Amino acid sequence: MSTISITVNGQQKSGTAQGNTLLVDFLRSELKMTGTHVGCDTSQCGACVVHVNGESVKSCTVFASACDGAEVTTIEGMANDDGTLGIVQQAFHEEHGLQCGFCTPGMVMSIADILRNNPQPTEAEIREGLKGNICRCTGYHNIVKAAQSAAATMAGARQAAE
Numbered sequence: 001m002s003t004i005s006i007t008v009n010g011q012q013k014s015g016t017a018q019g020n021t022l023l024v025d026f027l028r029s030e031l032k033m034t035g036t037h038v039g040c041d042t043s044q045c046g047a048c049v050v051h052v053n054g055e056s057v058k059s060c061t062v063f064a065s066a067c068d069g070a071e072v073t074t075i076e077g078m079a080n081d082d083g084t085l086g087i088v089q090q091a092f093h094e095e096h097g098l099q100c101g102f103c104t105p106g107m108v109m110s111i112a113d114i115l116r117n118n119p120q121p122t123e124a125e126i127r128e129g130l131k132g133n134i135c136r137c138t139g140y141h142n143i144v145k146a147a148q149s150a151a152a153t154m155a156g157a158r159q160a161a162e
């Protein structure tokens with residue numbers, strides 16, 4: 001066992017982990033942050049996506065020990081400071097981008113990453129960017145619409161700030 005310290009959603013957190021403890025298990029079991037989901041044991045579903053030092057990562061593929069000292073953003077960090085839904089979350093709500101919601105944390109984190117790297121993606125680019133995320137419910141159509149809606153909202157916010 002060793003002590004792992006990470007900054008999660010801007011807050012310093014510490015906990016103990018074994019050498020083979022996965023980041024997703026550290027978040028869920030040690031830090032009690034259960035917004036990040038585990039949907040498979042084959043690294044395919046993407047329900048566990050978080051951002052580590054600004055990069056989108058499947059947290060079931062990374063050891064917690066490798067993240068010691070890292071900055072991690074989880075779905076809990078995607079809301080606005082006042083607790084209202086963040087832009088991507090709000091877009092999911094408005095476009096009916098979820099049904100059971102199991103895939104949604106990973107979808108939101110992946111779309112945030114897509115839009116950070118490509119603020120105005122085409123539909124094809126959104127679908128390509130979501131290849132690592134599986135949804136069993138929606139047929140993806142409304143998830144893509146949510147990504148497009150979030151991109152439009154972010155573009156509007158950028159224009160308003162200019």
Ligand code: FES
Pocket residue numbers: 037038039040041042043044045046047048049058059060061
């Ligand atoms: S739980 Fe990580 S990819 Fe499925």
Ligand code: FES
Pocket residue numbers: 097098099100101102103104134135136137138
């Ligand atoms: S909304 Fe159910 S798995 Fe995507």
